[in-house]
Amino acid sequence: MRRRFIPILLTLAAIVLHANAQNRTAPKSYSDSQILHALQRLTFGPKPGDIEAVRTAGLEQWIQSQLNPEGISENPVLEERLKPLETLSMTPSQLLNFISVTTKTGSLSFVSTVRVGQAPTGALVQMMQQPRNPDMDLRDGKLYRIVYSNRQLEEVLVDFWFNHFNVTTAKGRFVADYEREAIRPFVLGKFKDMLVATALHPAMLQYLDNKSSIAPEISQPNGPNFTRTFEGARGLNENFSRELMELHTLGVDGGYTQKDIEAAARCFTGWFLKTTSAGQTTHEPASIGLFFMEWPHDPKDKVVLGHTIRGSGDREVYELLDILASHSSTALHISRQLAQRFVADNPPQPLIDRMAKTFMDTDGDLRAVMTTMLTSREFLSGETALTKIKSPLELVASAMRAVDANTTDPAALEQWIADMGEPLYSKTEPTGYPNTGESWISTASLFVRLNFAANLVAGKIPGVTLDRTRWKTRDTTAIARSVLGRDPSASTVQELRDGIVTEAVTPAFIAGLILGSPEFQRK
Amino acid sequence: MITRRVFLRDSAVVLSALGTSPLWLATASGQGSQRSQSSRRKILVVLFQRGAADGLNIIVPHGDPNYRSLRPTIAVPGPGAQNGVVDLDGHFGLNPGLSPLKNLWDQQMFAVVEATGSPDSGRSHFESQAYMESGTSGMKTEDGWLNRAMRTAAVPASAFRLVSMGPQLPLTLRGDAMATSVGALGGLQVGNGVSKIFERMYRASDDPALNTVSGEAFAMLRRVEKITADTNKPANGAQYGIGEVGLGLFQIARMIQSDLGVEAAFVDIGGWDHHTNESGSLQPLLNSLATACVAFCRDLGDRMNDIVMVTMSEFGRTAFENGNGGTDHGHGNLMMLIGGPVRGGKVYGEWPGLAPDQLFQKRDLAVTTDYRDVLGGILTKHMGVESLDNVFPNYAVRKTLGFIRS
Numbered sequence: 001m002r003r004r005f006i007p008i009l010l011t012l013a014a015i016v017l018h019a020n021a022q023n024r025t026a027p028k029s030y031s032d033s034q035i036l037h038a039l040q041r042l043t044f045g046p047k048p049g050d051i052e053a054v055r056t057a058g059l060e061q062w063i064q065s066q067l068n069p070e071g072i073s074e075n076p077v078l079e080e081r082l083k084p085l086e087t088l089s090m091t092p093s094q095l096l097n098f099i100s101v102t103t104k105t106g107s108l109s110f111v112s113t114v115r116v117g118q119a120p121t122g123a124l125v126q127m128m129q130q131p132r133n134p135d136m137d138l139r140d141g142k143l144y145r146i147v148y149s150n151r152q153l154e155e156v157l158v159d160f161w162f163n164h165f166n167v168t169t170a171k172g173r174f175v176a177d178y179e180r181e182a183i184r185p186f187v188l189g190k191f192k193d194m195l196v197a198t199a200l201h202p203a204m205l206q207y208l209d210n211k212s213s214i215a216p217e218i219s220q221p222n223g224p225n226f227t228r229t230f231e232g233a234r235g236l237n238e239n240f241s242r243e244l245m246e247l248h249t250l251g252v253d254g255g256y257t258q259k260d261i262e263a264a265a266r267c268f269t270g271w272f273l274k275t276t277s278a279g280q281t282t283h284e285p286a287s288i289g290l291f292f293m294e295w296p297h298d299p300k301d302k303v304v305l306g307h308t309i310r311g312s313g314d315r316e317v318y319e320l321l322d323i324l325a326s327h328s329s330t331a332l333h334i335s336r337q338l339a340q341r342f343v344a345d346n347p348p349q350p351l352i353d354r355m356a357k358t359f360m361d362t363d364g365d366l367r368a369v370m371t372t373m374l375t376s377r378e379f380l381s382g383e384t385a386l387t388k389i390k391s392p393l394e395l396v397a398s399a400m401r402a403v404d405a406n407t408t409d410p411a412a413l414e415q416w417i418a419d420m421g422e423p424l425y426s427k428t429e430p431t432g433y434p435n436t437g438e439s440w441i442s443t444a445s446l447f448v449r450l451n452f453a454a455n456l457v458a459g460k461i462p463g464v465t466l467d468r469t470r471w472k473t474r475d476t477t478a479i480a481r482s483v484l485g486r487d488p489s490a491s492t493v494q495e496l497r498d499g500i501v502t503e504a505v506t507p508a509f510i511a512g513l514i515l516g517s518p519e520f521q522r523k
Numbered sequence: 524m525i526t527r528r529v530f531l532r533d534s535a536v537v538l539s540a541l542g543t544s545p546l547w548l549a550t551a552s553g554q555g556s557q558r559s560q561s562s563r564r565k566i567l568v569v570l571f572q573r574g575a576a577d578g579l580n581i582i583v584p585h586g587d588p589n590y591r592s593l594r595p596t597i598a599v600p601g602p603g604a605q606n607g608v609v610d611l612d613g614h615f616g617l618n619p620g621l622s623p624l625k626n627l628w629d630q631q632m633f634a635v636v637e638a639t640g641s642p643d644s645g646r647s648h649f650e651s652q653a654y655m656e657s658g659t660s661g662m663k664t665e666d667g668w669l670n671r672a673m674r675t676a677a678v679p680a681s682a683f684r685l686v687s688m689g690p691q692l693p694l695t696l697r698g699d700a701m702a703t704s705v706g707a708l709g710g711l712q713v714g715n716g717v718s719k720i721f722e723r724m725y726r727a728s729d730d731p732a733l734n735t736v737s738g739e740a741f742a743m744l745r746r747v748e749k750i751t752a753d754t755n756k757p758a759n760g761a762q763y764g765i766g767e768v769g770l771g772l773f774q775i776a777r778m779i780q781s782d783l784g785v786e787a788a789f790v791d792i793g794g795w796d797h798h799t800n801e802s803g804s805l806q807p808l809l810n811s812l813a814t815a816c817v818a819f820c821r822d823l824g825d826r827m828n829d830i831v832m833v834t835m836s837e838f839g840r841t842a843f844e845n846g847n848g849g850t851d852h853g854h855g856n857l858m859m860l861i862g863g864p865v866r867g868g869k870v871y872g873e874w875p876g877l878a879p880d881q882l883f884q885k886r887d888l889a890v891t892t893d894y895r896d897v898l899g900g901i902l903t904k905h906m907g908v909e910s911l912d913n914v915f916p917n918y919a920v921r922k923t924l925g926f927i928r929s
Contacts, residue, residue, distance in 0.1 A: 170574070170796070171648055209647060239647065277846070389732070428649040438732060442692075443703060443740035446733075450721050491727035499720035516721055518728040518737075 030059040030380070036485045037385035040523040041342050042066055042374070043152035045398025046485050063374050066153035067188065067367055078148035081408070085137040092174040092202050093287040095134060097278065099173070135169045136411070138176045139424045143410035146397045157187035157370075159393070160341050165198040165248060166432035169425045172206035174288075191334060191364035192325035195248065199321060200290055202273050204240070208430065211273045213237035215266060215298030230296035231272050241265040243430045249324040251333030256305060263302040267309060267316040270297030331359035335369060340435040342373060344384040351378045386522045389437030392420030394523060395449060399456055399515050402483050404470065409463030416461070419448045441521070453516030457508045471507035476500075476514075479507055483514040492517050565829050565906050568775060568788045568819075569669065569695065570768065570812070571656075572836035574648065574796035578856040579842065579888065580805055581621065582635050582870070586614035589877035593843040597802050597850075611635075615870050620809030623817045624861075631867040632820065632827070634860045634926050636897050638872050640838055640890035644883075646852035648796070651837035656694035658895060658915045666698025668895075669787050672902050672914045673700045683743075683783040688771035688790050696789055703743065705774070718744070761822035766811040768792045772819040779823060779830075786906075795836060799847040816861055828863035831905050831927070835894060841886050842877055855888035858897050864905050864927050871924045896922045904929065 035054045039046040042063065054062045065072060082088065087095060142159075149155050161183050169175050182201045186194035198204050205211040212231035241264035245256045270293045278286040292314035302309045302316065305327065309319050324330060335355035339347030351373065358365075358372040373379055390398060396417050400407070407413060414424055421440065427433055434440075455461050459468060471479050476496045480488035496513060514520060583599045584590050585608050591598045599618055600607035608616030609625050615635065617624060627633035643660040645651055654661055658668025673685055685702035687693050696702040718741075725737035755777060763769035771790035778785045794808055812834075820827050839856035855875070860867070875881050875889035883889040895911075899920040902908040904927035911920060 239650075428652070430649075441732060441736050443736060443743060446736055446740045447744075450718075454717060489728070491729065492724050495723040495727050496720065499723050513717070513720055513724070517724050518730045518733045521733060522730070 254329035670698030
């Protein structure tokens with residue numbers, strides 16, 4: 001805990017140089033509830049002692065440090081947990097060879113569906129534990145990072161941006177590489193770089209079918225390649241270019257038309273995934289990579305959003321993505337999405353406008369956009385504190401962190417998250433999961449949340465340990481304060497006092513009730 | 524009756540069953556439920572095989588001369604061979620994983636409709652699933668076909684009328700008619716001390732959203748108290764096996780046995796996207812499906828006279844196997860029908876054949892029966908739905924196949 005804040009002070013000088021003019025105000029003091037609000041939104045939930053630590057460091061300084069994660073030394077526990085997850089660092093080609101080897105030896109069953117609908121029973125947990133496959137590494141890695149990482153804002157942003165550029169393990173294999181190479185490096189970098197990296201990543205080409213799209217004229221009866229299909233396709237696939245405009249950049253009201261979608265799809269024709277099988281005799285490894293081929297590509301000029309993109313083969317997509325990334329609709333759409341995640345389900349329009357202006361002024365510098373948001377009065381004042389319902393992932397992570405629990409095998413935690421409605425890396429729709437909170441609460445998921453809370457502190461979740469004697473008192477208010485980071489509501493205190501009628505109740509049991517309380521559902 | 528005091532001291536968790544069994548509704552309530560003739564509603568159970576199940580290796584066309592050559596390494600061996608198909612009618616046979624269904628076939632409670640699907644030729648899982656759950660071809664609607672079919676008010680109203688066994692409501696069931704995902708009731712033990720404290724906290728909370736949702740949730744829980752010790756275990760020695768389909772059907776049977784007013788139930792079954800190593804994975808998956816269906820029929824006994832189960836999947840798989848011992852996204856598929864009202868022991872639909880010029884786009888089984896013709900037949904002949912106009916927008920049912928007894 002203490003380790004986290006030492007490098008912050010060391011890098012402070014550098015940070016101040018980076019900071020925008022608008023946050024060069026005199027150090028201001030913030031209340032504990034404002035600090036808690038920032039912790040709730042910039043992390044996966046405060047751990048015991050976090051409020052005090054941020055108070056000591058200064059809230060604005062702490063926010064700046066989180067905006068510069070490279071200056072924060074990482075938690076050695078996390079590094080140790082991630083080490084055995086060997087597929088997380090594999091390139092698509094390496095993964096392909098890994099899969100083909102393990103498939104042949106029969107040690108890997110490649111079923112990527114998350115089992116839903118039932119809390120893990122002994123048998124199911126056993127099934128989940130063996131044999132390992134890349135999807136398990138992916139989910140475990142995520143759980144370890146959100147529970148243990150000192151760079152919490154970076155993890156929140158990876159979660160946000162992965163979801164923005166959603167792909168799923170149910171359609172495509174290279175999701176770990178996608179997150180590592182196309183999302184993570186850019187979450188505080190240039191939006192344009194992330195847009196290019198995601199659009200031209202094998203995972204996205206698989207997910208939205210862009211890997212098999214051909215200019216339709218080419219495969220027409222009078223076209224030059226009538227008899228050929230391109231990766232099984234005989235025509236244009238607009239799946240990707242529609243989502244590119246609607247979800248990734250401009251937003252549904254961003255001012256594009258069906259013609260723009262088609263023109264963009266034509267820019268992308270000819271891009272495909274080239275797979276080379278392993279040599280049977282030469283023992284050459286298999287490989288997969290992105291390639292561009294001329295013949296299926298539409299060679300003509302295209303007009304997208306009023307810009308003419310000259311027919312120039314593989315260079316067209318970069319021009320297209322540039323147009324989209326610098327569009328004012330994109331600036332607004334991205335700003336709104338970020339504000340929805342970090343500030344409020346219905347974020348204030350003036351804030352969105354200021355963020356969008358920063359976006360346009362800085363050529364889509366996401367660190368600058370985040371700085372505008374996180375140093376704004378709307379955010380720092382805490383006026384939207386506790387207005388957002390936690391997502392299942394946030395609920396589970398924040399509970400783990402609130403009671404300082406440890407995990408050495410998060411499979412069961414992942415199942416709880418799935419049972420609450422958010423199976424990780426398994427959102428099939430390109431929309432990703434909602435950034436708004438209200439949609440997460442349903443009659444069924446509420447019970448899962450309550451059951452999870454009670455099971456966590458009872459030590460009944462496989463792979464998770466916690467010190468159940470960490471609460472030394474049976475005083476409900478004191479326990480609630482330790483779990484929530486603030487005072488519980490008067491009604492919750494009252495109902496707990498009236499409802500618990502026996503002396504036999506342990507402090508840990510009360511902590512479980514608090515984790516299931518209405519207060520803990522919000523952030 | 525577990526007293527609060529004992530419960531709190533001994534376990535300090537919400538549910539005692541978690542981690543051991545799917546006996547999710549074990550309850551100490553002593554209220555009985557007298558089943559009356561009037562409460563015997565017609566019931567439809569939809570089993571959605573997500574991921575595009577390989578129909579050709581499920582109900583195997585072993586009599587088709589092209590079947591084996593299209594699938595040199597993954598074809599299911601012929602009848603009589605080791606691990607071979609269980610013949611049904613000389614042309615089709617069951618994947619050996621489905622052999623438990625042969626009894627239902629012989630009892631004429633199990634039928635197959637061959638070469639079903641959607642005219643939409645997209646091969647994207649999520650789009651095709653969305654269209655099929657919308658009850659359309661190539662268009663997504665906000666609500667699902669089954670919800671639209673069930674819009675007429677039920678008397679008496681029941682929160683359990685349309686139920687899904689997963690944590691989220693599938694599109695099929697979303698819409699104006701009240702539908703509930705109940706999978707997650709899985710464990711909150713009725714009437715114990717912890718659930719009472721939770722209920723108190725939420726009822727007293729001034730958080731409006733949580734207050735409303737929890738009110739509905741706990742009200743549902745109290746209805747579940749109708750489930751008695753008698754109805755909380757499978758009848759007639761039925762064995763469901765493990766896996767999501769077994770757990771799902773087991774829970775649906777409990778709700779039916781307890782007269783909670785179920786009319787439409789939905790179970791998701793994942794794991795069908797067999798691009799690689801299909802032979803190793805398909806048979807056990809089919810076996811869990813068949814075991815669960817047979818257990819469901821045995822468990823519910825005579826009640827099966829009011830119940831039709833139907834399987835569906837977003838599309839089929841390529842007629843030929845790929846280079847990885849699997850199959851890729853295809854087109855035509857099949858639907859299985861189980862239940863007392865099913866005129867079973869027969870394969871319905873027109874078999875388009877597997878010769879190169881018979882395949883759709885030279886690669887997939889063609890579709891000869893629209894999936895909406897099958898669902899429409901069930902809705903009108905079994906569920907008593909009068910008009911399908913809103914259920915399947917822009918589609919008029921073309922065929923009456925006669926698979927429901929009149």
